[in-house]
Amino acid sequence: MALWMERGSEPKTESEIADLEAISALKESAALELKEKGNEFVKKGKKHYQEAIDCYSRAINQKVLNDQDTSVLFSNKAHVNLLLGNYRRAVTEAQDAIKLSPANVKAYYRAAKACLSLNLLSEAKSYCESGIGKDPSNEELKKLAKQIDLKKMVQEQREAQVSKALVQAKxxxxxxxxxxxxxGKAMxxxxxxxxxxxxxxxxxxxxPVLLLYxxxxxxxxxxxxxxxxxxxxxxxxxxVLVCICLRPKLSIIF
Structure with missing residues (x-):
């Protein structure tokens, strides 16, 4: 039986081949089931996000799905980490998804969104551009790209103001x-x-001059x-101002 085969050895009999195919099919079925279970946990809300990540990780660890399906799992993990605010982890998961399937547009979007949250604007824009290159009609990526451009413009303006203030101070x-x-010390x-x-x-x-009486x-x-x-x-x-202010009072006195 295939279960008793030594590690690294090739199946020799039809029975061993059939056993391996059956095991692979079971693992694939289990991986897909874990994926769906993870999706259900996401729908249940924040309290179940970690359970969703665990399901996606277990599905990946089955190592039976093709690159495209595994890429989706990594992208799903990136999505959940985004929801949890684990932005650096989200970037890593999205990168793994892109490596497996460069056509995974959602992975580019999630990588860009995580980078934006980390204020990594150049990286965020790069992911957006790559994603739009794969899917030119993707409105979510276009909208995100505009947000990145706006934030970059505001940041550049702020940096220019700070730079100007430093020069003026010097x-x-x-x-x-x-x-x-x-x-001396301000008083x-x-x-x-x-x-x-x-x-x-x-x-x-x-x-600024203060006169104290x-x-x-x-x-x-x-x-x-x-x-x-x-x-x-x-x-x-x-x-002169004092005299003007006192004039009405003086006229009353006299």
Whole structure:
């Protein structure tokens, strides 16, 4: 009987060949049954996702299905891992599916979606393009490709903003150090907010300035005090404003 054959030996009799074919058929039937069982577990919801993965894995381990059917099983595992948020695992499963069957469009979609969730935008776009190359009319892949492009554009804009802010910060520090100025710890944020020194395009510093009047427990805040200006100019404006505000009260007193 084939069950008693030594590992690696070839069947010699018709009986042994028949036994091996029967065993292979049983394994194939079991693998397909496990696949369907896994699909049912997926339909039952999140609590059964791991059971679905186990079924797909057991079906793969039967090693009797053709490459296309095995590719579907790996793709199914990628799908469930996506649902569970296991994105790196989903990418690996989808890659295995693609290796076995490069025509498996769902595997490309799932690989792209997992890469997008991992913020691997170049890889995600590559999988999308490969999938669309296999199925040019696939709307899901086209929609996903647009999402990837949008996220990539937003990311590039954010990176450009960060890069610009870093350059501005370095220029500001250089300007302050070039004037032999020292910056202390920020104080009175409740009065000044988040205003910070700025360096304009002409290389001139603009400072937020807080004037404290301890005697009367009051303050004034100048948001943009240019380093080329004099204090007197700002004080003159402030005094004019004070007089305007007090004029109605003075007329009543008199």
């Amino acid at each position: 220029d500001l520090v250089s300007a302050i150090e070039g004037r032999s100025l020292k910056i 009175y944020r409740e009065l000044t907010g988040l205003r910070k020194p700025e360096l304009d395009k002409n290389g001139i510093l603009h400072w 301890a005697e009367v427990m009051s303050s004034d805040f100048i948001e943009d005090f240019c380093e080329t200006e004099m204090f007197s100019a700002h004080l003159d404006i402030m005094l």
